[in-house]
Amino acid sequence: MPTDEMLAAKTLNGEIAAFEELLNRYKKSVFAIIFRMIGNYHEAEDITQEVFVTVYHKMYQFDQSKKFGPWIHRIAVNTCISSMRKNNKVVLINFDESFTPYYEPDPRANRTDPQQVLENQELRREIEEALLELPESYRTIIILRYQLDLTNQEIADILGISRENVEVKVHRARKALRKTILKHWDERGQKYELPAL
Numbered sequence: 001m002p003t004d005e006m007l008a009a010k011t012l013n014g015e016i017a018a019f020e021e022l023l024n025r026y027k028k029s030v031f032a033i034i035f036r037m038i039g040n041y042h043e044a045e046d047i048t049q050e051v052f053v054t055v056y057h058k059m060y061q062f063d064q065s066k067k068f069g070p071w072i073h074r075i076a077v078n079t080c081i082s083s084m085r086k087n088n089k090v091v092l093i094n095f096d097e098s099f100t101p102y103y104e105p106d107p108r109a110n111r112t113d114p115q116q117v118l119e120n121q122e123l124r125r126e127i128e129e130a131l132l133e134l135p136e137s138y139r140t141i142i143i144l145r146y147q148l149d150l151t152n153q154e155i156a157d158i159l160g161i162s163r164e165n166v167e168v169k170v171h172r173a174r175k176a177l178r179k180t181i182l183k184h185w186d187e188r189g190q191k192y193e194l195p196a197l
Helices: 004-012 016-038 041-061 068-086 114-133 136-147 152-159 163-187
Strands: none
Touching: 004 016, 004 041, 004 068, 016 041, 016 068, 016 136, 041 068, 068 136, 068 152, 114 136, 114 163, 136 152, 136 163, 152 163
């Protein structure tokens, strides 16, 4: 089976079938990143198509001595951020445990204690509100790390920064998120215990 990098080289040589194979390999992960950042299923589909058009036209920029995955995921993140800036939108986060389009009911919901479900929904809403107040770079880091469950090295490769820099950003983003949530609770006079982030 050809590697991603081999398929990228074949795409540069005009083999459309090679590009279609890359598209099939990456369409789910690219869509997942965009959907997590945008929160709108149909808009995420549009941006995903835009990403693959960009990838096709910029394939000559891909360094074949490196891995293809981080390169295409970086394009996905950057396209998503550009689209949000252009439309003057904020990030809408979907903190489901697994990727599920927003219109599908969670089959696990009926098996859980209703009080626990309610508390989890409330906490997710609190996190979403707090994330909207964080700088864009922190929001992106949190999405990649905690929603897409990428390692610090994978995030570093996608964002084009060092793993150490990612570790610092993750730490600062978690601290900022915790501080924002606690501030919201304090403003409403709520007293909850928030586990250390």
